[in-house]
Amino acid sequence: MLSDIQNSPSFLQRFSRKLQAKWKSVVVAIPFFWLLLFFLIPFVIVFKISLAESLIASPPFSSLLTWGEEGALQIRILTENYAYLFEDDLYIRAYLNSVKVAFISTVLCLLIGYPMAYGIVRANPTRRKILLILIILPFWTSFLLRVYSWMGILADQGTLNNLLIGLGLIDEPIRMLYTQFAVYLGIVYSYLPFMILPLYANIEKLDWSLLEAAADLGAKPIATFLTVTLPMTIPGIIAGSLLVFIPATGEYVIPDLLGGGNSLMIGKVLYSEFNNNHDWPVASAVAIALLILLVLPMMLYQRYQSKQTQA
Amino acid sequence: MNHKSSKYIISMLCFGLAFLYIPIFLLIFYSFNHSKIVPLWGGFSTRWYTKLFESPEVWEAVMLSLKIALVNATFATLLGTLAGLAMVRFGRFKGRTLFSGMISAPLVMPEVITGISLLLMFITLSDFIGWPSERGFTTITIAHITFSMAYVAVIIQSRLTGMNESIEDAARDLGAKPFRVLMDITLPLLAPGMLAGWLLAFTLSLDDLVIASFVTGPGSNTLPILIYSRIKLGLRPDINALATIIIMTVSLGVMLAAWIMWRQEKQQMKDRQMIQADEIKMNNH
Numbered sequence: 001m002l003s004d005i006q007n008s009p010s011f012l013q014r015f016s017r018k019l020q021a022k023w024k025s026v027v028v029a030i031p032f033f034w035l036l037l038f039f040l041i042p043f044v045i046v047f048k049i050s051l052a053e054s055l056i057a058s059p060p061f062s063s064l065l066t067w068g069e070e071g072a073l074q075i076r077i078l079t080e081n082y083a084y085l086f087e088d089d090l091y092i093r094a095y096l097n098s099v100k101v102a103f104i105s106t107v108l109c110l111l112i113g114y115p116m117a118y119g120i121v122r123a124n125p126t127r128r129k130i131l132l133i134l135i136i137l138p139f140w141t142s143f144l145l146r147v148y149s150w151m152g153i154l155a156d157q158g159t160l161n162n163l164l165i166g167l168g169l170i171d172e173p174i175r176m177l178y179t180q181f182a183v184y185l186g187i188v189y190s191y192l193p194f195m196i197l198p199l200y201a202n203i204e205k206l207d208w209s210l211l212e213a214a215a216d217l218g219a220k221p222i223a224t225f226l227t228v229t230l231p232m233t234i235p236g237i238i239a240g241s242l243l244v245f246i247p248a249t250g251e252y253v254i255p256d257l258l259g260g261g262n263s264l265m266i267g268k269v270l271y272s273e274f275n276n277n278h279d280w281p282v283a284s285a286v287a288i289a290l291l292i293l294l295v296l297p298m299m300l301y302q303r304y305q306s307k308q309t310q311a
Numbered sequence: 312m313n314h315k316s317s318k319y320i321i322s323m324l325c326f327g328l329a330f331l332y333i334p335i336f337l338l339i340f341y342s343f344n345h346s347k348i349v350p351l352w353g354g355f356s357t358r359w360y361t362k363l364f365e366s367p368e369v370w371e372a373v374m375l376s377l378k379i380a381l382v383n384a385t386f387a388t389l390l391g392t393l394a395g396l397a398m399v400r401f402g403r404f405k406g407r408t409l410f411s412g413m414i415s416a417p418l419v420m421p422e423v424i425t426g427i428s429l430l431l432m433f434i435t436l437s438d439f440i441g442w443p444s445e446r447g448f449t450t451i452t453i454a455h456i457t458f459s460m461a462y463v464a465v466i467i468q469s470r471l472t473g474m475n476e477s478i479e480d481a482a483r484d485l486g487a488k489p490f491r492v493l494m495d496i497t498l499p500l501l502a503p504g505m506l507a508g509w510l511l512a513f514t515l516s517l518d519d520l521v522i523a524s525f526v527t528g529p530g531s532n533t534l535p536i537l538i539y540s541r542i543k544l545g546l547r548p549d550i551n552a553l554a555t556i557i558i559m560t561v562s563l564g565v566m567l568a569a570w571i572m573w574r575q576e577k578q579q580m581k582d583r584q585m586i587q588a589d590e591i592k593m594n595n596h
Contacts (some may be wrong), residue, residue: 023490024401031394031460032406035413038457042428045435059434112330115323122320131324133569138331141561142518144535145554148542149334152341155546158350159337192331221317243419250421252521257542267423271521274427284431287424294421302415305465 043291050284051077061281081285091269091286095293098266101180101255102248105187106195109244110237112188113195117236120196121203132200139193147186147257154182154258178260186254191247195240202236203229235304242301246294266290335558342551349546359552368537369553376517376534379448383455384513388505390456391463391512396497398464399471417461426525429454433526446528454526455516462515463508470504510568514561 053062064077085091120131138146153159154177161173176182206229214224252267259265266286274283342360346353363369394414397404417425433450437443443450478500482492498505520535527536541547 024397024404027393028397028401028404028410031390031397031414031464032410034390034460035410035457038429038432038453039413039417042432045431046428049431059438112323112327115320116327119320119324129569129573131328133565134328134331137562137565138335140514140565141335141558142535142554144518144520144538145338145550145557146334148538148550148554149338151542152349152546152551153334153337155350157348162350189330189334192327246419247421250423252421252423253539267421270423270427274525280431283427287427290421291424294419298416298419299412301419302412305415305418306411 046284046287049280050081050288051079052281053078053080054279054281059280060278078281081281082289084282085285085289090264091266091289094264094266094269095289097264098249098251099293101183101187101263101265102245102251105184105191105248106241106245108184108188109192109195110241113192113199113240114237117196117199117203120200121206135193135196135200143190144253146190147254150182150186150189150258151177154185177258178262180259180263182258183255183263183265186258187244187248187251190254191244194243198239198243199233199236202233202239206232239301239304242297242304246297246301249294250290338551339555339558342548342555344548344551347548349548349551359548360556363549363552363556366549368532369534372532372534372537375448375531379452379455379533380513380516382452383459383516384509386452386456387459387463387512388509391460391508392467392498392501392505394460394464395467395471396493399468400497414461414464417458418465420458422519422521423525425454425458426522429457429522430525446526447531450526450528451523451531451533454522455512455519458522459512459515462511463505466504466508466511467501470501474500510564 048064049061052064054060055062062078116135120128120135123131151158155161156173156175156177158177160176161170164170165173210228210232211224214228215221219227250267250270251265252271255263255265255268256271259268270283270286270290273279273286277283341349343355343357344351344353345356345358394410398407398411398414429450430446433443433446479492479496482496483489487495518535519533520539523533524536524539527533532540538550538553542550
């Protein structure tokens with residue numbers, strides 16, 4: 001009897017399928033619930049607080065649910081915090097400026113990163129490995145310290161001003177630290193590897209015979225680049241650009257250390273609204289608004305990412 | 312494929328690399344400056360290094376950061392590997408779209424948003440269930456695991472898609488249960504990817520300032536928080552010394568890892584050539 005059951009393939013198959021299904025759901029469930037608890041639910045809480053009223057209390061915001069006089073549960077939702085974002089033009093200016101800074105920095109990264117990625121692909125195998133390590137290395141070393149290194153270069157008494165004065169090009173130090181220029185420089189410097197690596201991965205897979213065919217047919221290098229190379233590397237351009245643009249929009253450290261008081265960026269506004277003004281509801285509304293602004297590029301990135309790993 | 316690049320490409324490559332490395336070299340150079348004013352050369356000296364090691368604050372921050380980084384890297388590798396396996400090997404399952412969104416979003420999410428949302432989450436939790444009663448090591452570690460596991464998952468996903476499935480298929484055909492296939496075949500093949508993920512999670516944790524400064528509590532200063540509080544007010548030669556030590560350690564680690572991988576590759580190439588040579592010999596006999 002027993003051996004009958006064991007020998008029956010349908011039973012075994014069913015059993016193994018059941019086991020497999022259970023075992024799989026455990027593997028999925030652990031990271032799934034972790035992310036649910038520490039990634040998704042926190043956003044719900046931020047959204048909830050963004051609808052509350054700011055109070056001088058602990059915690060410094062009102063509860064959405066209150067018990068009315070007759071014991072009825074009342075829900076109080078305020079959209080004032082969002083209206084406030086539109087009333088005070090500080091927020092809108094900060095948003096627009098962040099998008100502008102992130103966009104220009106992304107374009108600059110692309111202009112510098114594309115030829116670099118191309119050059120790495122075309123180098124011989126040994127050199128290519130060394131170059132790749134050189135691009136990845138700054139990514140592993142401290143981001144904060146690399147931003148700090150520019151403070152020493154751009155300061156009024158810094159390396160660059162000393163050099164320019166020493167060469168006799170200028171008489172007085174130019175103010176470079178704590179300017180918008182320094183913020184652009186810092187973002188391009190910090191995010192350049194993020195642009196180069198996806199571009200490299202894309203250019204490496206190019207079908208070079210197409211380029212040779214174009215050249216054989218008499219196309220000039222620039223024409224070949226514009227009609228063959230560029231269209232084929234659009235996925236890499238999009239991935240690299242999003243990897244730079246999205247985090248740069250919400251950047252806090254670079255505008256704070258290199259831009260000083262002269263840079264108005266939304267990440268900085270959010271940070272000071274929360275930590276200096278202790279206005280949690282407004283800070284939450286700023287965070288939700290920033291999230292809404294970035295949700296489209298993020299979905300685009302996610303689509304690219306899942307395509308990349310499935311291909 | 313030819314290996315010639317135009318002068319334009321080569322000069323852009325040189326310019327880009329100079330742009331990436333000159334600031335780092337200057338940072339290291341000025342750490343050996345005797346003068347207190349960073350960009351003013353006052354002769355060679357190692358006094359900032361001695362000063363650095365005399366400060367108990369720095370040691371405390373280093374130890375806290377290392378502790379967080381170790382725990383974070385281990386848990387992030389475990390969770391990230393599970394997530395990567397689920398994404399690549401499990402086909403469709405309920406909630407896959409949400410799952411893949413939650414896995415890739417932390418990679419690009421601005422740090423201020425992650426930081427503020429986790430802090431508000433911890434505060435709400437401690438109001439309701441009394442945990443976490445204080446913020447510091449635990450809260451920072453949880454925050455770091457959450458974004459590090461996304462990076463690990465990406466590495467594991469790319470390894471799994473690049474991996475030959477035929478060995479797993481063979482084991483399955485020979486009657487190995489799925490769990491055994493995972494333990495005996497898939498995970499050993501994934502080990503290099505998991506190591507890479509562990510190292511990346513470790514350095515990401517050591518590097519994080521914004522998220523940690525949101526979710527930390529009084530008295531728990533990680534190394535980036537300490538560095539930040541010092542450089543906020545201007546240039547500090549002792550921070551240059553600290554930076555030099557960090558950059559040197561990381562660079563040596565990365566170069567060592569690269570060298571080991573390189574040697575392995577070379578060995579594999581050699582093995583393959585030897586096998587081919589043997590085959591030719593056998594055919595000739």
